[in-house]
Amino acid sequence: MRQGRPRSVGRLVTLIENASPALPEITAALSRLPGEAYVVGLTGPPGVGKSTTAAALVAVLRAQGQRVGVLAVDPTSPFSGGAVLGDRVRMQQHALDPEVHIRSMATRGHLGGLAVAAAQALRVLAAAGCTTVVVETVGVGQSEVDVAALADVTVVLLAPGMGDGVQAAKAGILEVADVLVVNKADRDGTRAVVRELRNALALTPRPEGVWHPPVLTTVASEGTGVAELVAALDRFRAGAVASGEAGRRRGERARREVEGLALALLQDRLQTTAGHSLDQLAEAVRDGRTDPYAAAAALVAELLA
Amino acid sequence: MRQGRPRSVGRLVTLIENASPALPEITAALSRLPGEAYVVGLTGPPGVGKSTTAAALVAVLRAQGQRVGVLAVDPTSPFSGGAVLGDRVRMQQHALDPEVHIRSMATRGHLGGLAVAAAQALRVLAAAGCTTVVVETVGVGQSEVDVAALADVTVVLLAPGMGDGVQAAKAGILEVADVLVVNKADRDGTRAVVRELRNALALTPRPEGVWHPPVLTTVASEGTGVAELVAALDRFRAGAVASGEAGRRRGERARREVEGLALALLQDRLQTTAGHSLDQLAEAVRDGRTDPYAAAAALVAELLA
Secondary structure: OOOOOHHHHHHHHHHHHOOOOOHHHHHHHHHOOOOOOEEEEEEEOOOOOHHHHHHHHHHHHHHOOOOEEEEEEEOOOOOOOOOOOOHHHHOHHHOOOOOEEEEEEEOOOOOOHHHHHHHHHHHHHHHOOOOEEEEEEOEOOHHHHHHHOOOOEEEEEEOOOOOHHHHHHHHHHHHHOOEEEEOOOOOOOHHHHHHHHHHHHHHOOOOOOOOOOOEEEOEHHHOEOHHHHHHHHHHHHHHHHHHOHHHHHHHHHHHHHHHHHHHHHHHHHHHOOOHHHHHHHHHHHHOOOOOHHHHHHHHHHHHHO | OOOOOHHHHHHHHHHHHOOOOOHHHHHHHHHOOOOOOEEEEEEEOOOOOHHHHHHHHHHHHHHOOOOEEEEEEEOOOOOOOOOOOOHHHHOHHHOOOOOEEEEEEEOOOOOOHHHHHHHHHHHHHHHOOOOEEEEEEOEOOHHHHHHHOOOOEEEEEEOOOOOHHHHHHHHHHHHHOOEEEEOOOOOOOHHHHHHHHHHHHHHOOOOOOOOOOOEEEOEHHHOEOHHHHHHHHHHHHHHHHHHOHHHHHHHHHHHHHHHHHHHHHHHHHHHOOOHHHHHHHHHHHHOOOOOHHHHHHHHHHHHHO
């Protein structure tokens, strides 16, 4: 895996995705390995061209000589464990490049959830020598926000002509975006979307010296504007390292990871050690003999006793 | 509120949505009140007509003389706390009916998450005399599955011509659906979707005497097929009560609620009592001095000590 052999990398990520019992051991071993990847989060509503943009980003990064990882995370797929549909097709231009590692991940009941599993997969890709990993997520919901928290920089993608989608997305989107990209910028309405986004950004003024999310335009299918996007990512990175923001984010990421895993361990305790009490309390709540808050407090008291 | 006054009901739900500190007290009081509502979960990909179908369902239930609640849950809106876009418009025909209580809910950092908050809102609507509550969720992701777990019966809505959307949805959808509805059934491709769904259902054979999810067709905008949908819901209910499935689901619901709240209390402990250790362990993980599993185990050991 450390030599970046695709099959070995793929197998390790599969062990992680399938929540292998060896995971604590694997993670411990990974944490002892050097290798650090710059993690670029890519999110936005369906249909804006996330996969095409990821593929275009990979092309630019490869031209720079980087080894690159792509992790497509699909939190909307709780059952199937299936791949992100269509992604593979858009990534095909890179499929045979041994310096590009492409993986989809779906929820599979991993301890601590998909965000924790994705964090482990990022460790694998970094240890395999990827210097940049693009994490692509579907949509902008809570899970996506959790996954975006894994990234060193978050790119939010929009497109003209999305109507309500853009409206709906904007409210939450501006708060996670470090870089905004209006893709499909050869279409009508691009300037209007760019203007809307700039106006919305101006509503939350940022002090001097703090990063102001730029609004870029791309036609990812033709590669137009993608070099400028990479340049913006580099600028963000340099600024974040200099200001200490980069370290703060990595600290926050580690905190979420530890907290997520600790909660998963505690949930396990609730279901095993305190499982009998949980059953009885749930029955009492169902039958109206107690209320859920009182029941939860009793359960926690028992566990901590 | 018990008299079903819309403003009082609305205020209580707002207290719940805003995670009022009085929530444990409110819930305790609610759990002492009589009133039980049949909870109909309505889910499916965007654009299939969930709001229109909810409005059409309300019309039939109102004609039966029922007091009805509608809870539109939007887990994709972590920041804005905004309403589900467009819903209000489709619900307008019922907006002035004092026997119909319509509410949107978004995530607002409620203890235990949106599913727990929605459970409390359901208690309010039941105590206010609603005999049926339609819970409408957006999309089919993990949060929607959590919310679907609140329902006594889950209706999954699809529509012809959704292309990949239907394909993507189907994998997960069949596992939560008690009733499948192909809406917009006046469009081309309806028979193909119905056939696909029946074929897919046939792949997971169910024993005699167990409920077989029917595949219905509706044109909700014209009310076509909606009476048949209500009849199917009634049939399901009668069967589920007779078989004990109804009680089992309510027990499972109570269990999730208690577990969710207990985990939220434990998370609070992690951040307060064990907050200092969490900070230090997160720092050690960030700097590669330990791995996240070991850190989480140490944190849990400290909390349970």
